[in-house]
Amino acid sequence: MENNAILKTENLNLYYGGNHALVDITVGIRKNRVTALIGPSGCGKSTLLRCFNRLNDLIENVQVDGTILFNGRPITGNDMDVVDLRKRIGMVFQKPNPFPTSIYENVAYGPRVHGIRDQQRLNAIVERSLKDAALWGEVKDRLHASAMSLSGGQQQRLCIARTLAVEPEIILMDEPCSALDPIATARIENLIHALKKKYTVVIVTHNMQQAARVSDCTGFMYLGRLIEFGETGLIFESPRAELTNNYITGRFG
Amino acid sequence: MDSDSFQRSREPDIVHRAEMSDTPVQAHSVFSGLSLAAGYAHSPFQSGIAALRDPGRLRESAMKHLWFSTAIVSVLAILLIIVFLIIDAYPIFAAVGVYDFIAGRVWDPAGAAPAYGILPLIAGTLLVTFGAMVFAIPLGIGSAVFLAELAPPQVRAVAKPAIELLAGIPSVVYGFFGLIVLTNWLRITFDIASGETWLAASLLLGIMALPTIVSVSDDAIRAVPRSYREGSFAVGATHWQTIRSVVLPAAISGITAAIILGMGRAIGETMAVIMVAGNAAIIPDPITNALSPVRTLTGTLGIEMGEAAVGSAHYHALFGVAVVLLAITLAVNMCARMILQRIQERHEGAAGAGYGPIRAGIDLIRLYTPIFLLIVPSGLLAVAADLRTAALALAVVLGFFLLRERVSPKISQKIAFGLITSSALIVLLILGIILFDIISNGLPALSWEFLTEPPRNLGREGGIGPAILGTLYLIGGAILVALPIGIGAAIYLNEYTTEGRVTRTIRAGADLLNGTPSIVFGLFGFAFLVLFLNLGVSLLAGQITLGLMILPTIIRTTEEALKAIPDSLREGSLALGATRWQTISRVILPSAVPGILTGTILSIGRAAGETAPILFTAVVFSRRLLPTSVFEPVMALPYHLFILATNVPGAERNQYGTALVLLMLVVGVYLTAILIRNRYQKTVTW
Numbered sequence: 007m008e009n010n011a012i013l014k015t016e017n018l019n020l021y022y023g024g025n026h027a028l029v030d031i032t033v034g035i036r037k038n039r040v041t042a043l044i045g046p047s048g049c050g051k052s053t054l055l056r057c058f059n060r061l062n063d064l065i066e067n068v069q070v071d072g073t074i075l076f077n078g079r080p081i082t083g084n085d086m087d088v089v090d091l092r093k094r095i096g097m098v099f100q101k102p103n104p105f106p107t108s109i110y111e112n113v114a115y116g117p118r119v120h121g122i123r124d125q126q127r128l129n130a131i132v133e134r135s136l137k138d139a140a141l142w143g144e145v146k147d148r149l150h151a152s153a154m155s156l157s158g159g160q161q162q163r164l165c166i167a168r169t170l171a172v173e174p175e176i177i178l179m180d181e182p183c184s185a186l187d188p189i190a191t192a193r194i195e196n197l198i199h200a201l202k203k204k205y206t207v208v209i210v211t212h213n214m215q216q217a218a219r220v221s222d223c224t225g226f227m228y229l230g231r232l233i234e235f236g237e238t239g240l241i242f243e244s245p246r247a248e249l250t251n252n253y254i255t256g257r258f259g
Numbered sequence: 260m261d262s263d264s265f266q267r268s269r270e271p272d273i274v275h276r277a278e279m280s281d282t283p284v285q286a287h288s289v290f291s292g293l294s295l296a297a298g299y300a301h302s303p304f305q306s307g308i309a310a311l312r313d314p315g316r317l318r319e320s321a322m323k324h325l326w327f328s329t330a331i332v333s334v335l336a337i338l339l340i341i342v343f344l345i346i347d348a349y350p351i352f353a354a355v356g357v358y359d360f361i362a363g364r365v366w367d368p369a370g371a372a373p374a375y376g377i378l379p380l381i382a383g384t385l386l387v388t389f390g391a392m393v394f395a396i397p398l399g400i401g402s403a404v405f406l407a408e409l410a411p412p413q414v415r416a417v418a419k420p421a422i423e424l425l426a427g428i429p430s431v432v433y434g435f436f437g438l439i440v441l442t443n444w445l446r447i448t449f450d451i452a453s454g455e456t457w458l459a460a461s462l463l464l465g466i467m468a469l470p471t472i473v474s475v476s477d478d479a480i481r482a483v484p485r486s487y488r489e490g491s492f493a494v495g496a497t498h499w500q501t502i503r504s505v506v507l508p509a510a511i512s513g514i515t516a517a518i519i520l521g522m523g524r525a526i527g528e529t530m531a532v533i534m535v536a537g538n539a540a541i542i543p544d545p546i547t548n549a550l551s552p553v554r555t556l557t558g559t560l561g562i563e564m565g566e567a568a569v570g571s572a573h574y575h576a577l578f579g580v581a582v583v584l585l586a587i588t589l590a591v592n593m594c595a596r597m598i599l600q601r602i603q604e605r606h607e608g609a610a611g612a613g614y615g616p617i618r619a620g621i622d623l624i625r626l627y628t629p630i631f632l633l634i635v636p637s638g639l640l641a642v643a644a645d646l647r648t649a650a651l652a653l654a655v656v657l658g659f660f661l662l663r664e665r666v667s668p669k670i671s672q673k674i675a676f677g678l679i680t681s682s683a684l685i686v687l688l689i690l691g692i693i694l695f696d697i698i699s700n701g702l703p704a705l706s707w708e709f710l711t712e713p714p715r716n717l718g719r720e721g722g723i724g725p726a727i728l729g730t731l732y733l734i735g736g737a738i739l740v741a742l743p744i745g746i747g748a749a750i751y752l753n754e755y756t757t758e759g760r761v762t763r764t765i766r767a768g769a770d771l772l773n774g775t776p777s778i779v780f781g782l783f784g785f786a787f788l789v790l791f792l793n794l795g796v797s798l799l800a801g802q803i804t805l806g807l808m809i810l811p812t813i814i815r816t817t818e819e820a821l822k823a824i825p826d827s828l829r830e831g832s833l834a835l836g837a838t839r840w841q842t843i844s845r846v847i848l849p850s851a852v853p854g855i856l857t858g859t860i861l862s863i864g865r866a867a868g869e870t871a872p873i874l875f876t877a878v879v880f881s882r883r884l885l886p887t888s889v890f891e892p893v894m895a896l897p898y899h900l901f902i903l904a905t906n907v908p909g910a911e912r913n914q915y916g917t918a919l920v921l922l923m924l925v926v927g928v929y930l931t932a933i934l935i936r937n938r939y940q941k942t943v944t945w
Contacts, residue, residue, distance in 0.1 A: 061489060066412065089668075093495025103486035105505055115504065116494035119668065165490070172494045 012037040012206050013058060013095075013176060018072035020053060020062070027053050029230040031072070035176075035223075040198055040207045042221035042238065044214055046258065049227040051210045052100075055178050058208065059095045060088045077175075093120065096174035100181040102161035104153035104168070109136075109145050112153050112164055116172035131171050138204075139167035140197050159190025166197065170205075177201065179209040183216065195220050214254055218242050226250045315838060322840045323755055329747030333814065334768030336807050340775065340783045344585060347786055348578035351375060360579055366540040366554075368563070368573040375576045377583065379540045383457075383553035384526060384587070387536065390461025390549065391468055391525045396518055398465075399472030401682025403514075406473065407480035408502055409679060418687060419477070420933050425690050426470035427929035428922065429868025431897040434534030435904045435918050436693050437463040439911075442535055451550055455537035458549040463531050466689055468521035473686070475520060479513020480506060499672035512598050519595040527588050527776030529557040529871040530901060538562060556584040557871075560778045564875050569790065581782050585775065592774030694922075701919025704912045710920070714881055718903050719910040723917055728885060729798075729893035730867055730924070733877065736802025736889070737809060737866045742859060744806075745813030752814075753821040754843055773811035777871040780808045784876035799889040801877020808872055809862035816861065820854020821847065853939040860932035864925045870897040896921045 011034030020028035028050050035041050043051040056062045057074060060081065074081050081091055093116075104112050113132045122128060132149070136142040141163040145156070153164055162182055169177055179198070183191040198220045201207055211217050217224050218238060225235040226249070234241060234250045245251045252258055352360060355375050363376015402422065406415055441463060442454030483506050491501040507514070537552020540559070544551070559580055567573040712722030748765065756762050784804030794800045824847055832842040848855075878898040886893050900917040903910045 059493065061492060064485075064489070064492070089495050089497050091495075092492055096495075097489075097493035099486060099489060099493075101486065103484070103490045105487060105490060106509060115491070116496070119491075119494070119496040119500045119504065121668070168490070168494060 010037055011035055012077060013208070014073075014075040015054075015057070016073040016075070018054075018057065018070070018074060020050075020057065020071075021069045022065070023067045027230050028057070031232050033225060033232055033235055035206065035208055037206050038202055038204075039222040040202050040209060040220055041223045041225065042217035043208065043210045043225050043227060044212075044217050044253075045227035045233075046253070047212075050230040051225075051227045052180050054227070055097075055180055055208060055210050058176070058178055059092045059097055060086070061092075061097065063088065093172050094174050095176045095178060096169035096172060097178040097180065098162070098165050098169055098182045101185050102158060102165050104156070104161050104164050106152070106154055108150045109153050109156070109164060110149040113167050113171050116168060120172060135167040135171040136164075138170050138201070139163045140193065140200075141167055157190070159186050159193060162186060162190070162194060163197065166194075174205065176206045176208065179207065181210050181212060184212060191216070214242075226253060228253070319838055319840055323751075326747045326751035326755060329744045330751040330765050331768075332744050333748065333772050333810055334765055336810070337768050337771045337775070339787060340772075340779065341585070343783055343786045343791075344578055344582050344779070347575060348582045349575075351572060351575040351579045354572065355576075360576075361583065364542070366559070368567070368576050373572060375572070375579070377556070377559075377580055379542050380554055380556045380559050380580065381583065382542045382546075383536070383540075384555040384557070384584075386457055386543065386546075386553060387460045387464060387532065387555055388522055388525045390457060391464035392518065392522060394462060394465035395468045395472055395521060395525075398682045398686055399469050399517070399521065400476055400514060401679045402469070402473045402686045403476035403480055403517075404502060404507075405679050405683035406477045408498070408506070409676060410683075418683065421690060422470055422473050422686060423933070424470075424926060424929060425466070425686075426474070427864050427868075427925050428693065429870075429897055429925055430467065430528055430531045431534075431868070431870045431901050432697065432918050432922055433463055433467055433693075434531035435900055435914065436696060437531060437535040438904055439914075440692075440696055445550075449550055453537060453552070455535055455552055456550045457536065457543060457553045460532050460536035460553065460555075461549070463535055464525040464528055466693075467528060467531060468525045469686055469689075471524055472517045472521040475517030476510070476514045479510040479517065482513065483509045497668045497672045499675045500668055503675070512601060516595045516598045519591055519598070523588055523591045523595065523774055526591060527557065527584075527774075527778070529561045529776065529778040530897070533558045533561045534901075534905060556580050556587075557776060557778050560584070560782060561871060561874065564782065564785070578782065578786070581779050585779050588774055588776055589771060592770065596770055697915065697918050697922055700911075700915040701922075704916025705919065709913075709916055714899075714913075717907050717910070718881065718899065718913055719907060720913075723894075723896065723899060723913070723920065725882060725885060726894040726896045726899040726917070727920065727924075729878070730896045730921075732798055732886070732893060733801050733805055733873065733895055734863050734866050736798065737805035738859065738863060740803055740806030741810045741813050741862065745810050745858075746817050746855060748810075748814045749817035749821055750843060750848075753818050754839070754847065769811040769814050772807070773815075775808075777808060777869050778874075780804050780872040781874050781876060784872060789876055795890060796876060796879075796892045797890045798877055798886055798893050801873040801893070801895075802889070804872045804876050805866045805869065808869065809866050812862045812865065813855075813858050816858025817851065817855050820851040820858070823854065824850050853935055857932045857936050860928055860935070864928040864932070867928065868897060868921065868925045870895075870901055873898060896924070 013035035015031050015033050018028055018031040019026070031054060043054065045051050053062065057070065058076075058081075062068045062070070070082055072082070076091070076095070080086075105115065107115075110132055113135050114128050117128060117131050122131070133142065133146075136145065141160060144160060145151075145164075153161065156164060162185075166177075166182075183194050186194065195216065198207055198209065202222075209217075209220065221238045223236065224238040224241040226233045226241065226245075226247070228249055234245060234247045241250065242254055245254065355363070360375055360377060361381070362378055363374065364378050365374040365376045366379055367374040406419055406422075410418060437459060438455075442456075442459050444454065445451070445456060445459055446454035487505050487509055488501055491505045492498075496504070532555050536554060536558055538554045538558055539552040540554045541551070543549075543553060560577055563573070564577055567577055706722075709722040710727065711724040713725050714723060715721035748769070752762055752765060781804065784800055788794045788800040788803055789796055828846055828850065829842055832846045833839075837845070873895055877892060878895045879892045880894070880899065880902045882892070882894055896917060900914065900921060903914045903917060
């Protein structure tokens with residue numbers, strides 16, 4: 007299982023000032039699979055996710071020790087081109103965060119910043135991304151309307167389309183459904199299923215049923231440690247650690 | 260039942276204020292009713308309690324009315340200003356005609372055949388302001404981007420207050436620096452007879468407008484939600500692409516407001532302009548000749564008001580000038596207000612409304628970028644080096660601009676960040692040069708005698724003791740006038756009312772007062788206090804004029820302090836059965852003291868440095884004795900510096916000494932305010 011890991015961490019430690027937020031995380035994320043990270047609030051699952059695209063760089067006082075390998079190459083060094091890294095590892099956030107421009111502009115933003123200016127190519131990318139994000143049918147007649155006029159679920163799918171438009175290898179999702187209603191959540195979950203044909207997905211979620219429904223592998227985190235990691239079926243049916251068992255059976259969390 | 264309805268009628272506002280639902284209100288009233296009933300049952304002094312309660316009620320209502328009356332002072336003041344200006348300007352409008360007054364090309368009120376055409380003055384004001392903006396907008400936005408996006412926290416912690424300090428330097432000190440250093444430098448650089456030119460005035464006003472532009476833009480940029488930045492970073496945009504395509508467009512309304520506010524400051528400035536603009540009432544020929552002297556509306560008032568005989572056509576013409584000036588500044592400030600309001604509405608009702616302005620914002624950015632990239636560096640170079648270097652630089656920048664589609668994002672980020680960082684460095688360098696010049700030349704003049712003695716030989720010798728004391732008297736009086744009124748108005752606005760027409764009117768009054776040029780306050784003080792109320796040129800007239808001028812600052816900062824106090828504190832006190840006024844006086848005001856203190860100190864700084872409002876109301880150049888009553892005129896530091904610098908040759912040492920003392924006074928006051936703010940920002944988190 008370690009061999010075809012597209013993303014690997016070895017003894018990863020992260021400190022927010024004096025706070026030891028991630029402790030000795032060693033994990034391998036497999037290609038074209040959906041990996042879920044679960045655990046109670048503050049367990050470090052979002053922090054771990056943000057290590058993968060170096061978004062923690064934006065926060066002051068963060069110190070990272072250990073190795074993260076993306077396609078076998080370390081990404082934690084100062085010489086790493088974080089812009090290129092983020093192009094190849096996209097991210098969808100907890101709250102939909104479309105830019106306050108049109109639907110079209112939101113999706114075209116990524117390709118544009120990467121130098122694509124040809125209008126027809128842009129149109130094609132926008133259409134493909136919106137289709138892949140299962141949003142095309144709903145917005146194809148009003149591509150130039152404000153992204154803010156969409157519903158929350160639509161906005162989140164727009165953010166997914168925005169991520170798909172730059173054709174990343176991995177998509178990180180940080181509790182992408184926590185601000186959505188059940189119907190919108192179901193659509194995003196279906197979308198995640200479809201995405202794994204082309205992409206590798208890592209999803210952080212609060213919702214254990216969601217992890218069970220969408221993921222192939224699951225990691226359970228607690229107080230900054232990765233307690234258990236394995237096939238989703240195994241984790242949920244016969245967890246090895248007692249903590250995991252207590253959490254998924256709802257005794258705390 | 261009785262006590263219940265009594266409670267309702269007595270404290271109806273609480274209900275609005277806390278926006279409680281119906282049920283808790285009833286619970287609250289019932290609770291009070293119960294406790295009252297319990298009091299009746301227990302107490303043999305029931306009649307005593309009732310009597311004690313009554314004065315309490317009276318006090319509550321008296322307090323409310325008292326604060327209301329303080330709140331409308333600013334509205335009355337701005338109305339009085341407008342009325343008095345128009346009354347005194349009416350004769351000239353009637354005699355010359357409004358159109359000929361505004362469009363007339365000759366201003367010569369003291370000539371054999373007096374001419375009252377203010378077109379050259381309007382042109383002067385507009386040209387000087389335009390020049391100032393060409394210089395200040397790119398530097399200001401660049402510095403704001405540097406502070407908000409690029410500066411490491413430690414650099415920001417120093418650079419931000421340093422740039423805010425620029426705002427604290429009194430305009431007469433800027434004028435003095437401009438007169439001694441800037442005009443001299445221009446005279447030598449361009450080999451012209453006098454450096455007192457449109458260019459000098461624009462450079463100086465640009466510097467003076469910078470802190471406003473930087474501060475407000477910095478706030479606007481930092482208010483852009485972090486999620487926008489993260490969204491952009493997450494698709495692999497570079498930092499500069501994120502700033503250019505996401506952050507700046509989202510902050511564009513705030514930046515535009517910053518520019519307009521900076522413009523307002525430049526249009527309304529008097530003393531600095533008088534000292535460096537040359538003051539010839541001509542339209543530059545050709546109109547692009549930046550080395551021509553110009554005269555502004557404000558400058559005209561500052562220069563001629565002291566010479567015009569009261570009641571003469573000249574006198575009325577000057578009030579006509581003031582009306583035009585007030586109209587221009589108020590229009591500019593209203594624009595800023597409307598834009599800021601639109602932003603607020605957009606932040607509140609984010610859905611759907613955001614698209615139009617942002618689109619416009621992106622277009623505006625596209626407009627600003629070439630200005631930033633082309634005009635400024637070349638303009639600066641043309642001034643600093645020579646035309647050939649400037650042309651070369653222009654070609655390089657232009658080439659980059661045309662090729663930028665092909666330049667890799669990383670290279671363009673390097674270039675952009677280089678320009679942004681250098682703009683912040685330029686601003687800090689300007690601050691450094693001004694401070695160094697004043698301090699290094701002023702220190703030798705300082706001595707105990709200089710600080711305490713009265714001036715001799717027209718100020719060339721002796722000291723500035725009476726001027727220092729006079730300034731302190733003026734400040735003290737202004738604070739005594741403005742503090743109770745300002746705090747009262749803020750209390751009324753924030754604690755006693757809900758948002759509505761009344762509060763909007765009062766806020767509009769305060770905003771308009773805030774946007775009124777200081778020289779207009781001076782004119783109003785002269786017409787209303789000195790002449791109409793017959794106070795004469797006196798300490799009292801100056802104190803009241805300055806007090807009105809700083810009133811809006813005190814209202815605004817106090818209101819902000821009150822707003823920062825969470826409603827839970829109010830509810831906590833009210834739930835214990837405290838009355839509205841008890842809650843305000845014992846819980847709210849003590850918690851708001853740091854904020855109020857900051858506002859007061861900032862106002863002191865402003866009052867200490869202002870010259871224009873006291874020019875015709877309170878000051879004399881030389882007076883050996885201290886005033887024995889508030890009805891006598893006083894000496895004041897800024898005015899003393901102004902006269903020394905413009906009218907007394909050979910007083911250089913004492914000029915610098917006076918400038919340094921004034922600077923230390925004002926900067927010391929501002930530093931105190933900044934320290935208080937930083938200290939409480941750290942310790943108090945609601």
